[in-house]
Structures are given as C-alpha cells and as structure tokens.
Amino acid sequence: MKTVTVVGASLAGLYAARELRAQGYDGRLVIIGAEPHFPYDRPPLSKDFLANKDFLANKDFLANTDLAADSDFSANKDLAANADEAAAAPLGGAAPGGANAGGAAPGGATRGGAIPGGPTPGGVTRGRPLPGQAPLDETTPDEAPLALTDPDEIAELAADWLLGVHATALDPRGRAVHLDDGRTVVTDGVVVATGASARRLPGPRLAGVHTLRTLDDARALRAELTRGPRGVVVIGGGFIGAETASTCAALGHDVTVVEAAPLPLIPQLGPEMAAFCADLHRHGGVRLLTGTGVAGLRHAAVGGTTGPERVTAVELTDGRLLPADVVVVGIGATPNSGWLTDGALADRDGVRCDGGCVTSLPQVVAVGDVARVGGVRAEHWTSATEQPRVAVRNLLAAHTVETFSALPYFWSDQYGSRIQFAGHRPADATVRIAEGSPDSGSFLALYEQAGQVRAALAVNRPRPFMKVRRRLRAQRSAEPDGTRSARAAP
Amino acid sequence: MIPVCRIEDLPAGESVRLDTTPPVAVFNADGALYAVDDTCTHQDASLSEGWLEGCLVECPLHAATFDLRTGEPMCLPARRAVRTHRVSVVDGTVHVHLTEPTAVPVSVRTPATTTASAAVTSGPLATKGSAA
Ligand SMILES: Cc1cc2nc3c(=O)[nH]c(=O)nc-3n(C[C@H](O)[C@H](O)[C@H](O)COP(=O)(O)OP(=O)(O)OC[C@H]3O[C@@H](n4cnc5c(N)ncnc54)[C@H](O)[C@@H]3O)c2cc1C
Numbered sequence: 229m230k231t232v233t234v235v236g237a238s239l240a241g242l243y244a245a246r247e248l249r250a251q252g253y254d255g256r257l258v259i260i261g262a263e264p265h266f267p268y269d270r271p272p273l274s275k276d277f278l279a280n281k282d283f284l285a286n287k288d289f290l291a292n293t294d295l296a297a298d299s300d301f302s303a304n305k306d307l308a309a310n311a312d313e314a315a316a317a318p319l320g321g322a323a324p325g326g327a328n329a330g331g332a333a334p335g336g337a338t339r340g341g342a343i344p345g346g347p348t349p350g351g352v353t354r355g356r357p358l359p360g361q362a363p364l365d366e367t368t369p370d371e372a373p374l375a376l377t378d379p380d381e382i383a384e385l386a387a388d389w390l391l392g393v394h395a396t397a398l399d400p401r402g403r404a405v406h407l408d409d410g411r412t413v414v415t416d417g418v419v420v421a422t423g424a425s426a427r428r429l430p431g432p433r434l435a436g437v438h439t440l441r442t443l444d445d446a447r448a449l450r451a452e453l454t455r456g457p458r459g460v461v462v463i464g465g466g467f468i469g470a471e472t473a474s475t476c477a478a479l480g481h482d483v484t485v486v487e488a489a490p491l492p493l494i495p496q497l498g499p500e501m502a503a504f505c506a507d508l509h510r511h512g513g514v515r516l517l518t519g520t521g522v523a524g525l526r527h528a529a530v531g532g533t534t535g536p537e538r539v540t541a542v543e544l545t546d547g548r549l550l551p552a553d554v555v556v557v558g559i560g561a562t563p564n565s566g567w568l569t570d571g572a573l574a575d576r577d578g579v580r581c582d583g584g585c586v587t588s589l590p591q592v593v594a595v596g597d598v599a600r601v602g603g604v605r606a607e608h609w610t611s612a613t614e615q616p617r618v619a620v621r622n623l624l625a626a627h628t629v630e631t632f633s634a635l636p637y638f639w640s641d642q643y644g645s646r647i648q649f650a651g652h653r654p655a656d657a658t659v660r661i662a663e664g665s666p667d668s669g670s671f672l673a674l675y676e677q678a679g680q681v682r683a684a685l686a687v688n689r690p691r692p693f694m695k696v697r698r699r700l701r702a703q704r705s706a707e708p709d710g711t712r713s714a715r716a717a718p
Numbered sequence: 719m720i721p722v723c724r725i726e727d728l729p730a731g732e733s734v735r736l737d738t739t740p741p742v743a744v745f746n747a748d749g750a751l752y753a754v755d756d757t758c759t760h761q762d763a764s765l766s767e768g769w770l771e772g773c774l775v776e777c778p779l780h781a782a783t784f785d786l787r788t789g790e791p792m793c794l795p796a797r798r799a800v801r802t803h804r805v806s807v808v809d810g811t812v813h814v815h816l817t818e819p820t821a822v823p824v825s826v827r828t829p830a831t832t833t834a835s836a837a838v839t840s841g842p843l844a845t846k847g848s849a850a
C-alpha cells in the first residue's frame with residue numbers, strides 16, 4: 229500500500245494512524261477531519277471542561293506551558309493567518325512541488341508523492357501542525373488538556389492532515405475519497421473513523437438550544453452557563469444528558485431532566501441500576517421527569533420582533549410547560565456514515581464490518597463510533613481506542629486475520645459518583661450487590677445469568693471493579709464464541 | 719519526610735493513599751516500596767486504586783500503565799510521567815520524602831528532565847527498620 233487515508237480525525241482516527249505507523253506502514257498517510265481541530269478528547273466536554281474547573285489542577289499545568297511554549301504551536305500569527313486562508317481558499321490545484329503526480333483525477337486529485345511541508349493551497353499540513361490548524365487554544369489552561377496528541381507525535385506520524393474538510397464520497401472500489409472542497413484523494417486503503425453526531429430535535433434552530441458532541445458545542449454551552457443562574461432543561465437522561473445535568477447543577481443552575489422512558493439508562497444498565505442512577509439526579513438537586521416526551525420548544529424573538537428566536541420553554545407531551553433559558557438536547561447520536569453512499573458498506577446504523585472491522589471491501593476498514601463490528605456498534609471511548617489495532621492489522625494483511633473481541637467497557641462521572649461498567653448484560657440477568665451498598669454510594673454490582681457473571685457495574689469502587697473486569701476478560705478470551713461469561717464471583 | 723504507616727500495614731500488593739496536596743500513592747510491589755503522585759497524568763483517577771503487577775501500576779480508569787521506579791507511562795493514554803518520591807522505612811514506619819514540585823517531569827518526551835526525576839527515586843527499600 230502506498231497511500232492510506234484515515235477519514236475522521238478524532239479518537240479512533242488518531243489511534244488508527246498510530247497503529248499504522250506502529251505496525252510498520254511507512255507509506256503516505258492522509259488524515260481527513262471535518263472539524264478544524266487536531267484530535268481532542270470528548271469525555272471531558274460534559275464533565276470538567278463544561279464545569280470550567282481548573283481542569284489541569286495539579287497534573288497538566290506543566291505540560292500545558294510546555295505546549296504553549298512550543299514554537300510550532302505559539303509561532304507567528306501570519307503563518308496562522310496563511311493557513312486559515314489557505315484552508316478556506318478554493319482548491320482547484322494541488323500543492324506546489326509536485327504533489328499532483330501521475331494521472332490525477334480532474335479537480336486536483338493528489339496521488340503518490342509527498343506533499344511538502346507547510347501550508348499549501350490545499351490547506352494540507354505535513355508533519356508539525358501550524359498554529360492556524362491547531363485551533364485548540366493551547367494557551368488556555370482548560371483546552372490544552374483536551375488535546376489527544378502533541379507536536380512531537382504529529383511530526384512522528386508524518387501524515388498529511390486535511391482539517392476542516394469533509395469527505396463526501398468513497399468511490400465504489402474504495403480507491404478514492406472525494407472531499408467537499410472538490411479535491412479527491414486517491415488511495416489504496418481507507419480507515420473510516422467518522423464517529424457520530426448528536427441527534428437534534430426537528431424544527432428551526434433556536435438560540436439557547438444546545439447539543440454536546442464537539443468542542444465548539446461545549447464552548448457555546450459553557451459560555452451560556454457562565455452568565456449567571458439559568459433555568460436549564462436537559463432533554464434525554466442518557467449518559468451525556470446526565471453528566472451535563474450534573475455539571476449544570478454543580479454550577480448552581482436550576483436543572484430539570486426530561487426522559488421519555490420510565491427510567492433513564494434502562495437499555496444500558498437494566499432497571500435496578502437505572503433506578504440507582506435516577507436517584508443520583510434527585511440527590512443532586514435535579515428534577516427528573518420520566519415517562520414523558522417533548523412535544524416542542526416554545527420560543528420568542530429576542531429584543532422585539534426582529535431579533536433572533538430564542539427558546540423560552542419546553543412543552544411536554546403530557547401538556548406541561550417547563551420554562552427554560554437553556555435547553556440541552558441529549559437524545560443520542562447518529563453514526564456519520566451518510567457519506568458512504570454504497571448501501572453494501574453502510575446504512576443508517578453505521579458502517580457494516582465483519583468481526584475484524586473489515587467492510588465488504590478488504591481495503592476499507594472502520595473503527596470507533598461509526599463502525600458496526602460483527603453486528604455491534606458501540607459508542608464507547610475504549611472501543612474507539614482498541615479497535616484500530618485489529619482493523620489496521622487486517623487492513624495491512626488485506627483480509628481478516630484477527631477479530632475484535634475486547635470486553636465492552638465504559639465509565640461515566642455524575643454527581644460526584646464514578647460509574648464503571650464492563651461486559652455484556654443479558655436482558656434476563658439478575659443483579660447482585662457483591663460489595664458495598666447503593667445507599668453508601670459505593671458498591672460493586674454483578675449481573676449474573678445462570679450463576680455466571682456476565683457484566684459488572686461499580687460506583688466509586690474502582691479496585692474490585694478492576695478485578696472483575698479482568699476476570700470477565702480472561703473468561704472471554706477463553707471462550708471465543710458466543711457464550712461469554714465468568715464464573716460467579718466469590 | 720511524611721510518615722505513612724507501619725510496614726506491616728502495607729503488605730505486598732497493597733497500596734495506600736496520602737491526602738497530601740497533591741495526593742501521593744505508596745505501593746508495596748512484592749516487597750519493594752514506591753511512592754508516586756496519586757493522580758494519573760491522563761485524567762482524574764487515583765493510581766492507589768490501580769492494578770499492581772510487579773513494579774507496574776495500571777490506572778483504574780483507562781488502563782494507562784506506569785513504571786513505579788521511574789514514573790514513566792508504559793502505554794497510552796497517559797503521555798507524561800507521574801512524579802516519583804523517595805520512600806524509606808525507619809524503625810518499622812514507612813516514610814515518604816516528597817520530591818520538590820520543580821522536579822516534576824515536564825514531558826515524557828523530555829529525557830533530560832525525566833532522568834533528573836528518576837535520579838531522586840529511591841527504588842526498592844524493603845527491609846524493615848533500615849534507614850533511608
Ligand atoms: C460529551 C461526551 C462525553 C462522553 N463521555 C464518555 C465517557 O464518559 N465514557 C465513554 O466511554 N465514552 C464517552 N463518550 C464517547 C466517546 O467520546 C466516543 O466513543 C468517541 O469520541 C468515539 O470516537 P470516534 O473517533 O469513533 O468518533 P468521534 O469522536 O465522533 O470523531 C469522529 C470525527 O470524524 C469527523 N467526521 C465526521 N464525518 C466526517 C467526514 N465526512 N469527513 C471527515 N471527517 C468527518 C467528525 O467531525 C469527528 O471529528 C463521550 C462522548 C461525548 C460527546
């Protein structure tokens with residue numbers, strides 16, 4: 229393979245790029261990212277970042293000043309301006325210096341040869357990032373810790389970063405990626421890592437209504453939350469909704485969570501643990517309204533009839549009206565697979581892969597939130613970091629030589645409680661509290677089926693959780709087929 | 719020098735957390751005592767709650783592993799070392815000698831700083847009653 233293109237420059241895309249280099253791929257590496265940012269971490273966006281805590285506390289301060297002092301990140305602003313301009317410029321041609329090699333498609337396909345360093349007319353950066361293309365604000369203490377990579381690693385990866393650019397299509401043979409700026413990247417292999425987008429409510433966009441998926445979302449929401457106490461309505465009691473509600477409450481806002489199901493998180497945690505999480509809201513001073521949907525949003529023009537429309541209240545299906553200054557819509561995410569128009573590759577529930585992250589085209593693999601691996605699509609941080617090793621191995625081998633079998637794991641921080649979950653929860657599992665007690669706010673719960681532990685949930689109980697997680701993992705690798713479980717705990 | 723506990727209260731495989739600012743974790747790794755800053759350099763997790771294997775500790779949140787002898791991370795997602803502190807046992811009591819904050823390794827990619835920090839690590843010091 230001479231060129232591998234990673235589409236999606238976030239967690240899974242970065243891990244895929246790392247794996248490509250770590251597994252010996254030394255060809256051209258192109259990374260395409262729709263956001264203007266270098267890869268950053270999303271979980272803190274609903275937690276410490278939103279809380280605007282001194283997120284670096286005792287740990288990241290020095291690294292942060294290190295980053296800020298790094299010449300490539302703080303370097304001269306004209307370069308930044310150039311890069312910005314370049315990225316925004318129309319992109320008919322290829323980079324100067326022969327990036328447009330051999331038989332390029334019309335519209336300026338880049339193929340083969342290296343794209344020279346520095347900003348090019350195509351807004352491509354090779355090696356170390358330019359300030360204009362590192363729009364995490366490294367000089368602010370709260371954004372620097374979100375960065376998933378640093379200038380040294382970016383240089384080591386020796387990739388062409390095309391940031392602020394959407395892939396719009398993959399050619400039917402998987403040999404070229406078309407971009408929204410008119411360019412085409414001719415490629416031998418593709419890693420799809422386009423993740424997911426926050427689902428929105430239908431209707432016009434209103435001021436005061438937010439989703440929380442991207443850094444820009446989090447910046448916008450945080451700006452509203454720092455303007456004094458507000459009435460916040462969170463629509464959806466899933467993990468992101470719950471974390472956002474918890475953070476808003478900690479910031480002193482008046483918070484209501486609206487959940488359509490009888491309890492939030494039942495599909496993820498089962499009824500017993502869902503009930504525990506519902507209590508977390510109540511103990512945290514947040515109103516939780518369940519079993520009712522949202523009929524619509526009320527709004528009014530700000531500053532007279534001509535101003536922008538701003539949300540004023542949330543209307544529930546049971547007729548209640550909840551006044552709201554700020555509404556956070558946390559109703560899940562949809563996989564960003566729409567750009568793959570080939571129905572054999574992807575549908576509305578993501579990119580269809582075999583157990584080894586390989587699609588129907590052996591040179592196209594998928595990882596992270598967008599990938600439905602062996603029929604299962606996870607939206608977990610850990611899967612996005614673990615799948616790339618297997619996917620890249622199979623990509624480089626040109627067929628599936630390894631399948632992905634890691635044990636599902638996720639965590640969530642709400643109301644001062646750290647929830648950790650691992651395993652597969654069968655719908656008919658019974659829950660046993662193995663240590664501690666829900667009342668004390670620290671416990672380990674085991675999901676058992678036929679006397680076997682299938683999954684575990686811990687709240688503020690990290691050590692015993694680690695033990696069970698390891699046991700579940702060991703059991704899983706011992707039983708490579710369907711019935712994965714661990715012996716009942718002592 | 720901060721007294722931690724009696725040596726017999728920190729058996730092999732166990733750890734304790736000191737509520738200093740920042741907190742410090744003290745480990746007994748198969749008889750060798752180590753102390754490092756308790757908070758993972760990745761995000762907010764307590765390494766004293768981690769999984770101890772040999773002289774490596776695995777973070778309980780995202781599984782970054784640190785070498786307790788040097789504080790260096792062995793794998794992602796951590797990319798920076800935790801600060802190490804010297805440990806001694808005096809008359810059966812475990813003590814931690816806090817490393818000056820200025821000696822915090824700035825970056826895993828800055829070997830000079832990292833070496834400086836490693837130099838103040840005591841390494842194993844298992845014998846009861848021996849002085850630092
Ligand atoms: C607020 C928040 C809190 C979270 N908290 C937790 C948590 O506590 N625990 C946990 O386990 N998980 C958590 N998650 C989930 C975790 O962050 C995701 O699983 C992870 O980000 C998935 O990584 P990814 O790279 O697959 O996708 P994403 O992070 O979604 O990245 C995909 C990238 O691809 C880009 N892209 C999309 N379409 C295109 C295109 N056509 N062309 C080019 N680029 C494109 C996107 O702009 C995006 O940058 C949280 C997520 C959010 C949003």
Ligand code: FES
Pocket residue numbers: 758759760761762763777778779780781782795796
């Ligand atoms: S907090 Fe330790 S690895 Fe993430």
